[in-house]
Amino acid sequence: MIDEELSWQETALCAQTGPEFFFPAPGASTREAKQLCGACEGRVECLEYALRHDEKFGVWGGLSEKERHRLKLRRA
Numbered sequence: 899m900i901d902e903e904l905s906w907q908e909t910a911l912c913a914q915t916g917p918e919f920f921f922p923a924p925g926a927s928t929r930e931a932k933q934l935c936g937a938c939e940g941r942v943e944c945l946e947y948a949l950r951h952d953e954k955f956g957v958w959g960g961l962s963e964k965e966r967h968r969l970k971l972r973r974a
């Protein structure tokens with residue numbers, strides 16, 4: 899059984915495409931990942947998970963590291 903906190907991963911589109919879009923090399927585009935996130939059912943839960951766990955790398959819930967950092971500062 900999947901942990902309640904991770905249930906959004908059941909429908910994660912990134913799990914079907916592989917991690918390369920979601921963890922791009924420094925300076926590489928995050929556009930494709932963000933487009934997929936925009937169509938992902940678990941986007942909100944994914945983003946909240948990343949914020950709660952202070953995920954430093956990659957695109958989560960449609961936001962890059964910098965965008966998540968800015969969101970955290972706005973919420974603080």
Ligand code: SF4
Binds near residue numbers: 907910920935936957
């Ligand atoms: S929102 Fe994006 S990173 Fe999160 S599970 Fe969906 S596709 Fe993956």
